[in-house]
Structure formats: structure tokens, C-alpha cells
Amino acid sequence: MDDTPRMRSMDVLTAEPRRGRAAARPAGRLDRWVLAQMRRRLQGIPLRVSLWDGTSTRLSDTPEVAEVFVKDRRTLLALVRDPAVAFGDAYAGGRLEVRGDLLRLLEAVYAHWQGTPAGHRVEQPRREPSDRERARANIHYHYDLGNDFYRLWLDEQLVYTCAYFPTPGTSLEEAQTAKFEHVCRKLRLRPGDTVVEAGCGWGAFALHMARHYGVTVRAYNISREQIRFARARARAEGLDGRVEFVEDDYRNVRGSCDVFVSVGMLEHVGRENYRAFAEVIDRCLAPSGRGLLHFIGRDRPRALNAWIRKRIFPGAYPPTLAEVAREVLEPVSLSVVDVENLRLHYALTLRHWRARFEAAKGRVAEMFDESFVRAWRLYLAGSEAGFTTGYLQLFQVTFARAAADTAWTRAELYR
Amino acid sequence: MDDTPRMRSMDVLTAEPRRGRAAARPAGRLDRWVLAQMRRRLQGIPLRVSLWDGTSTRLSDTPEVAEVFVKDRRTLLALVRDPAVAFGDAYAGGRLEVRGDLLRLLEAVYAHWQGTPAGHRVEQPRREPSDRERARANIHYHYDLGNDFYRLWLDEQLVYTCAYFPTPGTSLEEAQTAKFEHVCRKLRLRPGDTVVEAGCGWGAFALHMARHYGVTVRAYNISREQIRFARARARAEGLDGRVEFVEDDYRNVRGSCDVFVSVGMLEHVGRENYRAFAEVIDRCLAPSGRGLLHFIGRDRPRALNAWIRKRIFPGAYPPTLAEVAREVLEPVSLSVVDVENLRLHYALTLRHWRARFEAAKGRVAEMFDESFVRAWRLYLAGSEAGFTTGYLQLFQVTFARAAADTAWTRAELYR
Numbered sequence: 001m002d003d004t005p006r007m008r009s010m011d012v013l014t015a016e017p018r019r020g021r022a023a024a025r026p027a028g029r030l031d032r033w034v035l036a037q038m039r040r041r042l043q044g045i046p047l048r049v050s051l052w053d054g055t056s057t058r059l060s061d062t063p064e065v066a067e068v069f070v071k072d073r074r075t076l077l078a079l080v081r082d083p084a085v086a087f088g089d090a091y092a093g094g095r096l097e098v099r100g101d102l103l104r105l106l107e108a109v110y111a112h113w114q115g116t117p118a119g120h121r122v123e124q125p126r127r128e129p130s131d132r133e134r135a136r137a138n139i140h141y142h143y144d145l146g147n148d149f150y151r152l153w154l155d156e157q158l159v160y161t162c163a164y165f166p167t168p169g170t171s172l173e174e175a176q177t178a179k180f181e182h183v184c185r186k187l188r189l190r191p192g193d194t195v196v197e198a199g200c201g202w203g204a205f206a207l208h209m210a211r212h213y214g215v216t217v218r219a220y221n222i223s224r225e226q227i228r229f230a231r232a233r234a235r236a237e238g239l240d241g242r243v244e245f246v247e248d249d250y251r252n253v254r255g256s257c258d259v260f261v262s263v264g265m266l267e268h269v270g271r272e273n274y275r276a277f278a279e280v281i282d283r284c285l286a287p288s289g290r291g292l293l294h295f296i297g298r299d300r301p302r303a304l305n306a307w308i309r310k311r312i313f314p315g316a317y318p319p320t321l322a323e324v325a326r327e328v329l330e331p332v333s334l335s336v337v338d339v340e341n342l343r344l345h346y347a348l349t350l351r352h353w354r355a356r357f358e359a360a361k362g363r364v365a366e367m368f369d370e371s372f373v374r375a376w377r378l379y380l381a382g383s384e385a386g387f388t389t390g391y392l393q394l395f396q397v398t399f400a401r402a403a404a405d406t407a408w409t410r411a412e413l414y415r
Numbered sequence: 416m417d418d419t420p421r422m423r424s425m426d427v428l429t430a431e432p433r434r435g436r437a438a439a440r441p442a443g444r445l446d447r448w449v450l451a452q453m454r455r456r457l458q459g460i461p462l463r464v465s466l467w468d469g470t471s472t473r474l475s476d477t478p479e480v481a482e483v484f485v486k487d488r489r490t491l492l493a494l495v496r497d498p499a500v501a502f503g504d505a506y507a508g509g510r511l512e513v514r515g516d517l518l519r520l521l522e523a524v525y526a527h528w529q530g531t532p533a534g535h536r537v538e539q540p541r542r543e544p545s546d547r548e549r550a551r552a553n554i555h556y557h558y559d560l561g562n563d564f565y566r567l568w569l570d571e572q573l574v575y576t577c578a579y580f581p582t583p584g585t586s587l588e589e590a591q592t593a594k595f596e597h598v599c600r601k602l603r604l605r606p607g608d609t610v611v612e613a614g615c616g617w618g619a620f621a622l623h624m625a626r627h628y629g630v631t632v633r634a635y636n637i638s639r640e641q642i643r644f645a646r647a648r649a650r651a652e653g654l655d656g657r658v659e660f661v662e663d664d665y666r667n668v669r670g671s672c673d674v675f676v677s678v679g680m681l682e683h684v685g686r687e688n689y690r691a692f693a694e695v696i697d698r699c700l701a702p703s704g705r706g707l708l709h710f711i712g713r714d715r716p717r718a719l720n721a722w723i724r725k726r727i728f729p730g731a732y733p734p735t736l737a738e739v740a741r742e743v744l745e746p747v748s749l750s751v752v753d754v755e756n757l758r759l760h761y762a763l764t765l766r767h768w769r770a771r772f773e774a775a776k777g778r779v780a781e782m783f784d785e786s787f788v789r790a791w792r793l794y795l796a797g798s799e800a801g802f803t804t805g806y807l808q809l810f811q812v813t814f815a816r817a818a819a820d821t822a823w824t825r826a827e828l829y830r
Contacts, residue, residue, distance in 0.1 A: 114748070114817055166824060299817075300745040321751050322741035330715040333529070335805055336736050339754035344823065390750055390817030402529050402714075402805030408759065409581060414829040 026053040031073060034080050045112045047105060051076065065108055066100030088307030092375035102377070106385035114391060132249050136222050138268065138315040144225045147202070152363055153356035158202040158229075161264035161294065162346040162394045172352040175345075180208040185413045186292055186338065186398045187259050188405070189213040196220070196257040196284055198250040199265025203230025203243070210242040215259070217243045220250055251276055257284050260291035266324070267296045267316050274319075274327035282332035290337070290400035293328070296346070297321060297393040305382065312379045321395055329399055337406050338398040346394040347387035354380040441468040446488060449495050460527045462520060466491065480523055481515030503722030507790035517792070521800035529806060547664050551637050553683065553730040558638040562617070567778055568771035573617040573644075576679035576709065577761040577809045587767040590760075595623040600828045601707055601753065601813045602674050603820070604628040611635070611672040611699055613665040614680025618645025618658070625657040630674070632658045635665055666691055672699050675706035681739070682711045682731050689734075689742040697747035705752070705815035708743070711761070712736060712808040720797065727794045736810055744814055752821050753813040761809040762802035769795040 027035075035057055038049060042059045048067040050056040058064060070076050075095045078086035090096035098105055147158070154160055155172045163175035164182045183205070189195070191214030200206050200219035203226070209215050221227050227247040234240040250265065251273075260281050269277050281291065296318040303309065304316050319327075325336060357364070357380055365373050386392035400406050442450075450472055453464060457474045463482040465471040473479055485491050490510040493501035505511035513520055562573070569575055570587045578590035579597045598620070604610070606629030615621050615634035618641070624630050636642050642662040649655040665680065666688075675696050684692050696706065711733040718724065719731050734742075740751060772779070772795055780788050801807035815821050 111817075164824075166826070168823065299748055299750050320740065320745060322737040322745060325735065325740065326737035330735060330737060333714055335714050335756065335758075335808060336754060336810075337756050339751060340825065341750065341752050341821075343750075344821070393750060395751075402526075406756075406759070408583065409579075409829075410755065410825070411581070411829045414824075414826045 025073075027051045027055040027073075031055065031076060034076055037080060042109075042112065045108050047108060064100070066098055066102065066105035068105070069097040069099055071095050071097070082306070084306040085310055088311060088375070088378055091378050092311070092371045094371065094374065102381045103385055106382050107389050110385050110389040110391040114389060132251065134315065135249060135268070135270075138313075142313055144223055146367070147225055147229055149364065149367055150202075152360040153353050155352075157204040159204050160201055162296075162342055163349045163352075164342065164345055165348055168348060172349070175349070176204070177208070180205050182413065183261065183263065183292055183294065183396070184209060184213055186396070187261060187290060188407060189215050189259065191215070193258040194218075194256070195259040195261060196253055196255075198253060198260070198262040198280075199268070200226070200230060200245065201264070202226050203233055203245055205261075205263060206230070206243045206245070207233060207237060207239055210239050211237070215242075218246060218253075218255070218257070219243060220246045220248055220253055222247065222249055250280060253280050253284055255284065256286055258286050258289050260285050260289065261294075262292070263294040265295070266293055266328075267318050268313070270315060270317055271319065271323065271327065274323070275331060278328045278332045281328075281334070285401065287401055288403045288405060290398070290404045290406070291334075292399070293324065293395075293397045295319070295324070295395055295397075297324070297395045299390065299393060305386075308379060308382065311375060318392060321393075321397070324395070324397060329397075333402070334399040335402060335404075336397060337400050338396075338410065340396045342394040342396060343387045343390065343392060346392070347384050350380055350384035350387065354384060440488075442466045442470040442488075446470065446491060449491055452495060457524075457527065460523050462523060479515070481513055481517065481520035483520070484512040484514055486510050486512070497721070499721040500725055503720075503726060503790070503793055506793050507726070507786045509786065509789070517796045518800055521797050522804050525800050525804040525806040529804060547666065549730065550664060550683070550685075553728075557728055558616075559640045561782070562640055562644055564779065564782055565617075567775040568768050570767075572619040574619050575616055577711075577757055578764045578767075579757065579760055580763055583763060587764070590764070591619070592623070595620050597828065598676065598678065598707055598709065598811070599624060599628055601811070602676060602705060603822060604630050604674065606630065608673040609633075609671070610674040610676060611668055611670075613668060613675070613677040613695075614683070615641070615645060615660065616679070617641050618648055618660055620676075620678060621645070621658045621660070622648060622652060622654055625654050626652070630657075633661060633668075633670070633672070634658060635661045635663055635668055637662065637664055665695060668695050668699055670699065671701055673701050673704050675700050675704065676709075677707070678709040680710070681708055681743075682733050683728070685730060685732055686734065686738065686742065689738070690746060693743045693747045696743075696749070700749075700816065702816055703819045705813070705819045705821070706749075707814070708739065708810075708812045710734070710739070710810055710812075712739070712810045714805065714808060720801075723794060723797065726790060733807060736808075736812070739810070739812060744812075748817070749814040750817060750819075751812060752815050753811075753825065755811045757809040757811060758802045758805065758807060761807070762799050765795055765799035765802065769799060 031051060032055065035049060035051065035055065039057050039059055045059045046062045046064050047059045048056060048064045049059065050067055050069045052071050072095060075090045078090065091098065150158060150160065155176050157176055159176040163172060164179035165175040166178055170178065189209060193215040195209055195215050195217045197206050197217055197219040200221045203219060206217040206219035210217050224247060227245050230245045234243045234245065285291065298318050298320050301320055301323065304313065304318060309316060321339065329336060357376065361373050446466060447470060450464065450466065450470065454472050454474055460474045461477045461479050462474045463471060463479045464474065465482055465484045467486050487510060490505045493505065502511065506513065565573060565575065570591050572591055574591040578587060579594035580590040581593055585593065604624060608630040610624055610630050610632045612621050612632055612634040615636045618634060621632040621634035625632050639662060642660050645660045649658045649660060700706065713733050713735050716735055716738065719728065719733060724731060736754065744751060772791065776788050
């Protein structure tokens with residue numbers, strides 16, 4: 001099995017020529033004017049912004065949580081033009097440094113956006129085409145970075161979605177298994193059930209369902225590296241007779257099933273495909289079927305942070321609960337049975353990942369380079385901040401056909 | 416305290432002159448043609464339709480659950496023109512009889528509507544004006560029928576919303592208290608919290624919160640009879656210092672609160688007022704506030720059954736989850752924390768109410784008349800059938816500000 005990481009770097013981020021002379025020159029009137037503009041826009045964030053020559057301003061009267069040190073004028077101007085992308089690229093490229101607590105800085109920024117009334121309107125979600133070829137390219141971009149890379153900082157089962165921590169002290173390993181159990185209970189799996197899993201990562205959940213619930217699973221994924229890994233796992237466990245890993249797009253899911261489950265894929269589907277996604281569920285799901293969608297969501301429609309969309313997750317869009325209810329479930333008359341918001345669990349999951357990532361950063365730098373390490377640090381910390389502040393949500397939506405045998409209460413989830 | 420029931424009858428339903436001769440005349444070609452039309456439209460419902468002269472047809476090859484006996488041509492024609500309203504009016508007015516199991520008949524009809532693809536489009540929700548005067552008139556129409564009337568068939572605390580049955584064998588009395596507990600736990604009430612309740616019925620829940628959780632409550636209702644009853648209750652229990660019952664529209668809710676809760680009111684708000692409702696919540700709710708909306712809902716947008724809207728609940732509209740998320744919560748950036756669908760609990764609640772109602776039907780007929788008894792029988796059975804078949808849903812939506820201290824898991828709801 002070939003899972004050698006391709007040595008892809010974030011070197012686009014440092015490819016721009018450095019203008020040494022500009023950086024050395026003291027900040028002038030223009031720079032100070034730009035800084036004042038920035039101060040006005042970000043007023044209230046407990047942050048200090050400093051320029052290459054020591055010019056410095058605080059954005060708030062409250063004690064600052066961190067200092068953003070901008071190393072050259074080009075970066076300063078870029079920050080004003082396109083703050084999200086420029087901040088990420090400059091941080092990754094080393095043209096901007098964060099001195100102090102990166103997480104608290106990002107939390108302060110998200111909390112600021114949450115709090116401003118303008119925040120209700122500022123970002124409009126972009127609809128990007130997401131045909132099958134592009135979907136494959138988008139998924140390849142992120143998920144085929146090499147299994148060895150993910151092995152450095154995910155749990156031992158390689159689960160790259162929000163875990164469920166019965167208590168905050170639960171280990172990441174236990175919490176990923178607890179998430180599987182929580183979802184299986186929500187789905188009321190019974191021996192003999194047929195399950196379709198759309199977007200199965202490295203296959204851990206599909207294998208868990210087959211191993212512990214006596215169900216058969218067809219699990220779909222368009223990431224070649226993940227599917228190859230998952231198949232090898234199924235064979236090694238002797239579960240390949242009960243779990244079929246299919247390297248294909250969710251739109252090609254065929255056959256029927258009692259249960260339809262998708263953990264961490266809907267973010268990558270794109271709103272323009274929700275109707276197609278709904279029709280796949282409707283086509284497959286038995287008259288007494290039920291299912292669950294687990295996805296990163298929002299409180300109101302907004303595009304994903306532009307830098308994350310550009311450099312980390314091309315094509316991703318975290319929907320609101322209303323969008324999923326209206327565009328996926330309503331058109332095919334599926335009932336919402338239960339919704340649970342687990343955003344604090346995703347924040348804690350990310351905290352674990354980030355700690356492991358930092359511990360492995362030397363290895364990551366060897367596999368890629370320093371700019372890659374910084375970009376991923378920013379992505380992990382930014383995601384954690386998104387969940388702690390409520391800028392991002394994590395929804396588990398359990399749904400069912402009207403004729404499904406749903407649970408009388410949710411008490412059995414907690415026994 | 417004056418809570419004498421006004422002797423309002425459903426006599427509008429029998430006010431049309433009977434055409435004795437038409438009813439006596441044997442069914443002719445026209446009648447049989449109409450019956451064939453009806454058969455085609457309702458094909459597959461396990462039901463027999465019979466006319467005044469014995470002409471009879473089955474709508475399905477499967478054994479019928481009931482027979483609808485149409486007593487005259489006028490009623491037959493009305494059934495084709497406006498089935499929902501005509502069926503209800505004719506049933507209440509005695510111009511149509513159901514022989515067999517009324518509940519199973521209604522379930523078969525709802526299941527049929529659910530199953531037909533056309534069902535996705537047939538009914539468009541009507542937007543009706545719902546200004547304050549009309550709101551008051553609408554609420555008066557249903558809720559001011561006299562406390563003595565409701566006392567005949569509700570539980571001893573007079574709770575006229577879906578109960579929560581920890582097990583199906585729980586009594587109605589216990590299940591209403593269990594519902595209060597379930598909601599209080601979802602709201603994480605703490606001593607000293609201030610609570611606003613929008614739409615408080617006869618006040619039982621407001622009093623429960625104050626009695627058991629040490630909170631202070633301002634509870635709003637525009638039903639005069641209910642508010643008077645609730646105030647007397649608060650005084651009798653010595654809770655009038657901690658629970659204030661305000662006879663006013665939810666739009667006039669003032670002041671601030673830690674918790675905003677509304678059980679069984681949103682159905683009466685009307686979609687055109689969701690934004691105003693959202694702004695009331697946003698205006699009142701503390702920065703760390705949370706709340707809960709408990710309401711009858713739908714899987715997809717559809718008007719309420721026309722007869723129910725006309726004769727039982729003027730102005731009512733049960734929204735979809737997406738409508739509530741998008742039109743109430745999103746505009747004011749409230750996070751959905753938890754959604755629970757309790758439709759089977761409402762079916763069981765209605766089964767209890769219906770049994771008590773049938774046991775008290777002699778008293779009800781004395782208070783009103785036989786047509787009123789039949790109309791309410793149809794309304795209660797129809798609602799039960801709506802919930803058993805999934806034609807209606809019951810959603811409890813817990814929401815919170817981003818800064819609220821939400822529960823780590825839902826386990827504490829089940830301890």
C-alpha cells in the first residue's frame with residue numbers, strides 16, 4: 001500500500017518576492033493611515049498591531065491577548081485589501097508573526113465578528129460549481145496529503161471528524177469511539193440492517209458499525225488514499241464480507257438501505273448539490289428508513305473563511321440548519337427527529353489534534369516545510385476558535401421516514 | 416372569578432337548510448359520477464363511501480377501516496368542492512356519518528396524503544394577517560370557551576400542550592409534570608434566573624418553574640379567562656410575588672430575561688410575525704441567555720387543515736423547522752442547541768384527552784350542543800391521526816446566545 005506523503009508545500013504562500021528595501025524603510029504616512037483604517041475596522045479587539053519599524057497601535061483599551069507583527073508594507077496593504085486571505089497567507093509565509101496566544105487572538109476576532117450587527121450581512125456565501133471532477137480534485141487536495149501525515153496527529157483509528165466526549169476528560173481515542181456509539185444509538189442499528197455511509201474517511205466508523213452492530217455497510221469516498229487504507233483495514237479485520245468500501249461519488253450511490261449516514265461530508269457537498277444529495281437519500285432509503293447527517297454548520301448563512309476555503313478546504317461550505325432542513329430533508333419529506341449541537345466537542349477535538357500536531361511539527365516540517373506547518377497551525381487554531389466562539393457549529397441531525405420506528409425518548413442514548 | 420362557559424355552539428355547521436327531498440331521492444348519474452371522481456382522487460385509502468340510497472364504493476382493495484356515509488347530495492357535492500372543510504362541517508353537522516373507527520379513517524387519509532408525490536405540492540400555506548386585534552379574537556375563539564369546559568378533559572393542572580411521557584404507561588398528570596421538568600432541564604434554570612414565558616395558558620408551567628427552580632417569571636397571554644385563572648392560582652399558592660401574569664400580546668414583552676420560553680404559542684403567531692417575534696426575543700434576552708420554543712410543526716410547508724383553521728384554530732399555522740430556524744433564530748444570531756421531535760408524545764397526549772372528552776361528552780353537549788361534541792371529537796381524533804402518521808410534528812427547539820453556558824452533553828436530561 002502506497003501512502004507516502006506527497007511533499008506538497010504551502011510554498012505558494014512564500015513565492016512572492018520579498019522587497020527587502022521596503023521592509024527596511026520606516027513606516028510612513030501611508031502606513032500609519034492604513035493602520036488607522038485597520039484600527040477603526042477592528043476597534044474593540046484586544047489586540048496590538050505593530051509594524052516593521054516598531055510603529056504600534058492597540059485596537060482596544062482592554063489588555064491585549066496577542067500582538068500581530070507585520071513585517072513589510074506589502075503585507076500591511078494586503079491585510080487591508082483582503083484581510084482573511086492575506087492574514088492566513090502572510091502568517092503561513094512568515095511575513096507576519098503572532099506574538100502571544102494565537103488561539104485567543106483568533107477567538108477575539110471571531111467574537112468581534114459575532115458581536116457586530118454588520119456581521120449579520122458582511123459575508124455572502126459564494127455558490128461555486130461542484131461537479132464530480134472538481135469534487136474529486138477538492139477532496140484530493142486535502143484528504144490525500146498522505147496517511148502518514150494524518151497519522152501524526154489524529155487518533156489511532158484515524159478519525160478526522162468531531163469526537164464526542166462523555167466528559168471533558170475523556171481521551172481523544174475514547175471520544176472517537178464514543179462518537180461512533182452515540183451515532184449508532186441515534187440510528188437504532190439492528191442486526192441485519194443495511195447501511196450506506198456517504199463519505200467514510202479511513203473507514204473506522206463503517207468498520208465499527210459492522211463489528212459491533214451486525215449490520216452490512218456500503219461506504220463511499222472519493223479519496224483514493226483513504227479508500228485503499230480502509231479496504232486493507234477491512235481485510236485485516238476479516239470484515240471485508242460485511243463492509244464494502246466504494247471509491248465513488250455519493251451521487252452514484254445505488255441500491256437500497258435501512259440507514260443512511262454521513263459524518264463530515266455535507267460541508268463538501270456544496271449547496272447547489274443539496275437537491276441531488278436529497279434525491280440520493282430518497283432513492284436509497286427504505287420506507288421505514290432513518291439516517292443521520294453530521295456536519296459543520298453555521299448560525300446564519302455565511303461563506304467559510306476565505307483563506308480556509310482557498311488554502312485548506314477548496315469548495316467547502318458549512319450550511320445552516322435551516323438550509324439543510326429546507327434543501328435536503330423537506331423536498332423528500334424526511335422528518336427531523338433530533339438535532340444536537342456539539343460545537344464544544346469539536347473545539348475540544350481540535351484542541352487534542354492541535355496539541356498532537358505541535359508535538360509532531362518537526363516531522364511535519366520534514367514531510368512538507370515550515371510554511372505548511374504554520375498554515376496548518378493557523379487552520380487548526382482558527383477552527384478551534386470558530387467552535388469555542390460559536391462562529392462555527394457542529395450539528396448532528398437525525399432524520400427518519402414517517403413510518404420509521406423511532407425511539408420513544410432519547411433516554412437510551414444515555415444508558 | 417367568572418369562568419362560566421359561554422354556550423357557543425358549532426351551530427353554524429347545521430345552519431344550512433336541509434333539503435329533505437334531495438336526500439330522499441335515489442343517487443343518480445351525477446351522484447355516481449361524483450363518487451367515481453372521489454374514488455379516483457382517494458384511490459388506495461382503505462375506506463368505503465356510501466350514499467343515502469345505499470350506493471357504495473370502496474376506495475381500495477384492502478379491507479376498509481371505516482365507512483363514510485354521506486346523507487345527501489348537497490354534502491356529496493361539497494365534499495368534492497372543498498373536501499377538508501366539507502368533511503368537517505358535514506361530520507359536525509350530522510350530514511355525514513363515520514361508521515367504524517374514526518381515528519383509523521383519519522390516519523388512513525393522512526398516510527395517503529403523506530405517500531402521494533403530489534402531496535409535496537398540493538397545499539400552499541396561506542399568509543393571513545395576524546395583527547393584535549385579530550390575534551386576540553383568534554385566541555379568544557378557542558381558548559376562552561370556558562375553563563369548565565377544558566377542566567372536563569385536560570389534566571388536573573390544565574395543561575393544553577403536548578405532554579412528555581417517560582414511558583408510554585405514564586399517566587397524563589405525571590406526563591405534564593415530566594414535560595415541565597424536561598423543559599426546565601433543557602433551559603438549565605438556576606435560582607435567581609429571570610424567565611419570560613410567551614403564551615402561558617392557565618399558568619401551570621410558570622408556577623412550576625417558580626416553585627421548583629427559584630426563578631422569577633413574567634408570563635404573557637392574551638386569553639383573559641386563562642390569565643384570570645392563572646393569577647388566582649399564583650395567589651392561592653403564594654407565588655404571586657415571583658410569577659407575574661401579564662394579559663398582553665407577546666409583542667409587548669418588555670424588560671430583560673435570562674431565559675425565554677414559549678410552549679404552544681408559535682403555532683398562533685403566524686409567519687408574517689416571525690421577525691417581530693425574533694426581535695422580541697433578541698430585545699429581552701441577556702447576552703448569556705437561552706430559551707426554548709415548543710410548537711406543532713410540519714416536515715414541509717403546508718397550510719393547516721382548512722377545516723381546523725376555519726372552525727377550531729383561526730389563524731393558526733404550524734411551521735417547519737427550517738422556517739423557525741431561518742425566520743426566527745437566524746436573523747438574531749441565536750444558535751440551535753437541541754431539537755427534539757415529540758410527535759408520538761402528542762399523539763398519546765391526544766389519546767388521553769380524547770378518552771376523557773368522550774367520557775365527558777354528555778356534559779359537553781349540555782354546555783354546547785351535539786354538533787360541538789362532534790366537531791371537537793373530529794378535531795381531537797384528527798390531531799391524533801396527524802401526529803401518529805407524521806402529518807404533524809411536535810418540535811422542542813432549545814436555542815442560546817453564543818456566550819451562553821450550554822450543557823456539555825444532554826445526559827443530565829436523563830438522570
